[in-house]
Amino acid sequence: xxxxxxxxxxxxxxxxxxxxxxxxxxxxxxxxxxxxxxxxxxxxxxxxxxxxxxxxxxxxxxxxxxxxxxxxxxxxxxxxxxxxxxxxxxxxxxxxxxxxxxxxxxxxxxxxxxxxxxxxxxxxxxxxxxxxxxxxxxxxxxxxxxxxxxxxxxxxxxxxxxxxxxxxxxxxxxxxxxxxxxxxxxxxxxxxxxxxxxxxxxxxxxxxxxxxxxxxxxxxxxxxxxxxxxxxxxxxxxxxxxxxxxxxxxxxxxxxxxxxxxxxxxxxxxxxxxxxxxxxxxxxxxxxxxxxxxxxxxxxxxxxxxxxxx
Amino acid sequence: xxxxxxxxxxxxxxxxxxxxxxxxxxxxxxxxxxxxxxxxxxxxxxxxxxxxxxxxxxxxxxxxxxxxxxxxxxxxxxxxxxxxxxxxxxxxxxxxxxxxxxxxxxxxxxxxxxxxxxxxxxxxxxxxxxxxxxxxxxxxxxxxxxxxxxxxxxxxxxxxxxxxxxxxxxxxxxxxxxxxxxxxxxxxxxxxxxxxxxxxxxxxxxxxxxxxxxxxxxxxxxxxxxxxxxxxxxxxxxxxxxxxxxxxxxxxxxxxxxxxxxxxxxxxxxxxxxxxxxxxxxxxxxxxxxxxxxxxxxxxxxxxxx
Numbered sequence: 001x002x003x004x005x006x007x008x009x010x011x012x013x014x015x016x017x018x019x020x021x022x023x024x025x026x027x028x029x030x031x032x033x034x035x036x037x038x039x040x041x042x043x044x045x046x047x048x049x050x051x052x053x054x055x056x057x058x059x060x061x062x063x064x065x066x067x068x069x070x071x072x073x074x075x076x077x078x079x080x081x082x083x084x085x086x087x088x089x090x091x092x093x094x095x096x097x098x099x100x101x102x103x104x105x106x107x108x109x110x111x112x113x114x115x116x117x118x119x120x121x122x123x124x125x126x127x128x129x130x131x132x133x134x135x136x137x138x139x140x141x142x143x144x145x146x147x148x149x150x151x152x153x154x155x156x157x158x159x160x161x162x163x164x165x166x167x168x169x170x171x172x173x174x175x176x177x178x179x180x181x182x183x184x185x186x187x188x189x190x191x192x193x194x195x196x197x198x199x200x201x202x203x204x205x206x207x208x209x210x211x212x213x214x215x216x217x218x219x220x221x222x223x224x225x226x227x228x229x230x231x232x233x234x235x236x237x238x239x240x241x242x243x244x245x246x247x248x249x250x251x252x253x254x255x256x257x258x259x260x261x262x263x264x265x266x267x268x269x270x271x272x273x274x275x276x277x278x279x280x281x282x283x284x285x286x287x288x289x290x291x292x293x294x295x296x297x298x299x300x301x302x303x304x305x306x307x308x309x310x
Numbered sequence: 311x312x313x314x315x316x317x318x319x320x321x322x323x324x325x326x327x328x329x330x331x332x333x334x335x336x337x338x339x340x341x342x343x344x345x346x347x348x349x350x351x352x353x354x355x356x357x358x359x360x361x362x363x364x365x366x367x368x369x370x371x372x373x374x375x376x377x378x379x380x381x382x383x384x385x386x387x388x389x390x391x392x393x394x395x396x397x398x399x400x401x402x403x404x405x406x407x408x409x410x411x412x413x414x415x416x417x418x419x420x421x422x423x424x425x426x427x428x429x430x431x432x433x434x435x436x437x438x439x440x441x442x443x444x445x446x447x448x449x450x451x452x453x454x455x456x457x458x459x460x461x462x463x464x465x466x467x468x469x470x471x472x473x474x475x476x477x478x479x480x481x482x483x484x485x486x487x488x489x490x491x492x493x494x495x496x497x498x499x500x501x502x503x504x505x506x507x508x509x510x511x512x513x514x515x516x517x518x519x520x521x522x523x524x525x526x527x528x529x530x531x532x533x534x535x536x537x538x539x540x541x542x543x544x545x546x547x548x549x550x551x552x553x554x555x556x557x558x559x560x561x562x563x564x565x566x567x568x569x570x571x572x573x574x575x576x577x578x579x580x581x582x583x584x585x586x587x588x589x590x591x592x593x594x595x596x597x598x599x600x601x602x603x604x605x606x607x608x609x610x611x612x613x614x615x616x
Contacts, residue, residue: 152325152594153332156552157586161336164574241451248453248556249571268457268560272465282454290449
């Protein structure tokens with residue numbers, strides 16, 4: 001067979017070699033997972049808008065009641081059922097209490113319950129689910145049977161009965177919600193921990209002699225943080241709804257304290273004459289849930305691009 | 311398959327047992343009692359307590375209750391004299407069932423349609439409208455929805471009756487109010503499920519074989535996309551059921567939900583217990599049916615849950 005050609009004349013070429021320093025050079029700033037997620041969230045206009053709305057409500061819940069000179073419990077027999085005016089910005093209720101300060105005091109209660117109850121849920125459910133998923137075996141077996149059985153119980157019924165048994169108020173609402181809602185989070189975290197614990201980095205950590213606690217806290221949990229945060233975020237509107245529901249049927253916050261659910265209950269009693277009294281709490285409950293839902297969607301897309309929704 | 315169903319039935323029975331026990335304990339822990347009133351004399355109270363068995367130890371009361379329960383006897387109401395819980399449920403349940411079924415029918419039919427239309431017209435104005443409806447629908451609590459409908463259609467425009475339940479016109483507002491959240495949820499799920507199916511190879515195959523667009527959508531896409539909806543039927547039933555608690559109060563419908571809330575507030579022990587057991591059994595059965603149904607529809611589940 002004929003040779004394809006002579007060997008190339010090496011002198012014509014200059015050996016470049018590997019630019020070892022250049023190869024490893026980092027062109028763009030190094031973003032951590034969280035910076036990256038924040039960047040993605042900022043690009044989502046809906047989510048940013050939702051974040052602003054939630055932020056505004058939280059700020060107003062703190063400063064709103066102080067912006068007017070009327071206390072949220074002070075009654076005024078001369079100005080009952082007033083329409084919005086320069087004096088009472090949202091009008092007054094049937095006892096002449098200023099609705100502006102009541103709405104924002106209600107925001108304090110409703111938002112506080114929504115955030116605190118959901119956070120506690122995540123802690124309790126996460127801990128139980130994490131331990132069960134990580135250790136497996138008998139612990140997991142027992143837990144999963146318990147979860148199987150409890151999962152079928154309608155939580156709202158148990159929450160209703162617990163609210164009757166306990167002194168009504170913010171604390172009881174939170175307790176009732178955590179007791180009835182931790183199961184979902186436990187199931188979710190268990191599944192995720194079981195998935196991640198088979199990963200190579202966990203095996204590596206174990207080979208290096210890391211303790212179980214270290215592996216769970218330093219290696220597994222940070223990897224699940226995004227998912228857990230997303231799930232927690234999505235559960236907040238649910239908690240706000242549950243508070244509103246229970247207060248609405250008269251089993252939650254009791255007057256003279258107030259929450260959005262209770263204000264809706266009070267407003268609904270005079271709906272045909274003073275629809276505005278229902279409008280304000282209804283508007284704030286719905287827009288809060290809307291904003292939190294949008295923010296939850298945005299967070300899901302930002303924290304886990306693989307699950308990016310449409 | 312037989313083993314799978316048997317296992318689900320056993321879990322359901324355990325759930326019911328736990329539910330009855332927990333509710334029994336909670337009801338006994340409630341402060342106050344159903345007999346407190348200004349006219350009550352100690353003698354009458356004692357007789358009443360003996361009549362309802364409150365003078366016996368709690369454990370014995372519990373066992374007596376469970377014994378009767380097994381025979382389907384839920385006992386007498388404590389607030390409505392001489393009326394059994396069974397009678398109250400028999401009278402109230404048809405209203406709730408009718409309302410719930412209407413709400414579900416509206417939610418599923420309209421929700422699925424919106425989801426499909428929205429997915430097929432992706433990125434067009436009609437899709438945006440459907441998505442906005444879905445997001446708003448899942449953000450408005452049902453009791454607020456009920457009042458909004460009642461205010462505008464009933465009070466402001468006078469188009470539809472605002473209370474009671476005596477004919478088709480009466481059913482419209484409550485069932486839409488009750489079903490709206492579910493409608494939004496179903497349309498959201500269906501939309502994303504459809505969008506996923508669009509990318510599947512079997513859809514491309516069908517298109518390559520020259521099947522008509524209608525045929526592809528009906529036979530290949532909707533049939534597969536509808537599967538995930540089956541899984542949420544259980545939670546949906548539960549949410550419609552809780553919805554009746556408030557919707558029935560708003561529209562003055564003498565159904566289970568209205569009775570339940572009022573019996574909790576008046577501490578009618580037997581009625582609370584009886585209705586909770588009934589709700590529990592109802593939901594557990596619904597979940598069981600959904601589980602089995604899903605096992606039949608999707609064989610992979612059977613293998614996984616075994």
